[in-house]
Amino acid sequence: MESSTTLDYDYSSYSEEASRLVSPCNRDPDNKLGARLSIIYYFMFVLSLFGNGLVLLIIQRFERLTTVTNILLLNLVLSSLIFMSSLPFLGVYMQLSDWIFGKVMCKLVGSVYYLGFYSSVLFLTLLTFDRHLAVVYSLGAPRVRSRGYAVISCGVVWLVSGLASVRPMLLQTTYYHHVDERTYCDEYPGEVPDIDVVKLRTSGFYLQLFLFLIFPLAVIVYCYARIAVTVASSQLAAKFKTLRLIFVIVVLFFACWTPFNVIMLMHDEAVTCEEGQRLGYALQITRNLAYVYFCISPVFYTFVGKKFQNYFRQLVVQRYPGLKRYVSVSQHSRTNVSTKSTPNEL
Template structure:
């Protein structure tokens, strides 16, 4: 008989609020999920996700509207439009997560269980890949300005973005494939049904393609940019460099704990309360990344008064229009 391991605690970042129960088989006597969300930690997580949903939809929606419909198309706006779309789609799926947190029962069926996982993993990959593209693009622009001026076109940037979304979609299929639904007592749950070493493969793919390779690529780009900056003896870094730095730093701060906890989980057979708390915190940070980017754009705007009106057209336009 095939050895099958089913687990709800892979630390997928929409599961961190649920109880860590395992489902070995439908007939096995397993813990029944508690009722509605009543614990303080659960309530805090629900409130936090509601905030992420509201700010993420409003902020990323504003960026999509401005970069997609109000500003002149450019390579820069193409990158940031894609990044905002990724975060917006993620935030749009959060109501399913919030409902799951509140009721501790998945009422949306198998397709949405898989689709929710797919969209959320897609957000992680597409976001980091776009940040890598922004870093490489900035590096090429600084290192080879004449070539970049002749070769950087909106059409080519759009093709790159489509390729990024295609690759991100392919990498998001495995986590979604292993999502299943089952009934425990009176509750339906959406969980990870890994077989043999599939759990290790998924975590390895996520760490390698969603963190390690992007980190090394960005590190190389930054090394080149800083060396170029020192060679030209510039007094201060440009606005695009500062925006890029903040976006990338925010991504790694938000996602590094999640990646570490995911790896640590592979060697754990028992779940302690401390480890469950680590899952909750790392999951919360991962979610938070999806609403922070628009605030970075506003923060980098020139006029503080405009920032206070959050995402007025001229504020964000002045951020994206800076090419030097």
Template sequence: MNPTSQFLGTTEYDYGYDEDTAPCNEGNSFHRFKSLFLPILYCLVFVICLLGNSLVLWVLLTRKRLTTMTDICLLNLAASDLLFIVPLPFQAHYASDQWVFGNTMCKIMAGIYYIGFYSSIFFITFMSIDRYIAIVHAAYAVRVRTASFGIIISLILWLVAGLASVPNIMFNQQLEIEQSLQCVSTYPPGDNTWKIASQFSANILGLLIPLSILICCYTQILKNLQKCKNRNKTKAIKMIFIIIIVFFLFWTPFNIVLFLDSLQSLHIINDCKTSYQIALALQLTEAISFIHCCLNPVIYAFAGVTLKAHLIGLLQSCVRVLSRPARGAGAGQLFSVPIQLSSCSDSAGFL
């Protein structure tokens, strides 16, 4: 087998060949896709995600006291999304040329990527559980949904994300392949155990468990909302469907292709054309999945009434500082929208 890989692709791409044929190559379309489309996409995602999540952190840290588990969730989700995009400038250069940053940076960037990958999904799942408790078990939520408990859970999730990333950090290294320096996942020859285990863990921890929890939590929330006579119930229900559908659309294609690549490693799929198609599909679906971190601030932060009110107040404060009006209403008075912890509270604002 002739292993080649993109920098932070979750897998090593294997292009199979038999003794009577030449090795499979990526083809001109694959190289054009990597060298033209990917750098542009990575740079756009980096800028948009940086602005959106930095704004979330700015609002949380300057305008809103971190007093609830939801605040802690939002803070950590924004931090994990920012961590997730740190390697993108390196990956943009790598996609257009070769890896020139050395073996140490190869491992560091891989570690940052995978920790950001797992932690972002973990905190999305954590937020779904938090909302489930707040709406379905409102009385119990008063005792559980505290900032201190949120910090403890967050530390555990960061630890799990770090441990899940260890194999990828260990096996990623800089190699010279076909006169080109590449940052690749290099596994023991003839043994695909670590590769398959890494891919299956990404499937399980990155899709199957989180998506199952999202569906279970939001199904119960929907049942609870159906009993409520709430003017914003329809908006809350729409938001629930948006959360699940967006998560499914952006992460399922990548995980399906990743699973197919695992089948290739097990030699269940073993032909040149399919190997090439899987390699191309992995690059495309992984690139698409990056976009999800750009949408998180909109879906999880600024779609909520309270945080959106703080954002508007913060922006109005900036405008007032720039224009320096003589008098004006306080942003806190205009946009103070408290959240009540009851099963039929203003769920649209909370969701």
């Protein structure tokens, strides 16, 4: 799905042209698979609201937004919620194979989708880089990891994500297909007045490839490799547990994020109908893997740490006092929060 801003010309005049330009290739089989899998979108939406809401509650109750980690986590949670808010609409669209929400919602949902999608990738990368600074350069990191550094970094991420969304924002709209009598919310298949569609699509391909695939993977692999070396060379008793956690984080990111990007880039360049159908099946499956990762990533990045686990136990005990004798809770002062991270808190 692509997103778009409102343009000053009427796409309805192009509907017959769109009907001729859309490939007659039968994509019903992989679209039906996508429709069945899209039921998961509603569960991911609810899970994301619950998990990310819990992270926000813990930050509000026990932490302060003066630390670098908390500022980055807050922005990651917000980007995840922005992205997940589009999934119920996409689920309905995929199940009906017909856009029923109108042109304005098509543009709005598409904009939200890409802004959340792009910013989530970059905030995950930024969070990994910051964790690398805190562990590998633990002595000098506090001078660099200031609140100003966090605010500026988050501002850059939102700016880059917004600019990266300009291309789909210019190309997407609703159009009526006369052959199957359905309304589509997608990238317009014809020419758009005053816009070089070929250049926009080419730039979008390379932007997706380098900025949102190769760059994040390179940063995450490098940072976690440095963290692993630092932890392994330390005398920490829990270093092997930490190394296993690092391995799991990297493997999950690769397993969920890379296949979707690779298949999506290949799918956009498919030449024959048969090739498009095969890649369509793979795209439906890998897309859901990527969505699941973005759904759980804020929770995963927080609750693997002992501090957040303890905060969660405190919330449970406060809500259900009868469980106090069964749940081990250590008290932490809200004012004793540090910007440093130790390997045990990864």
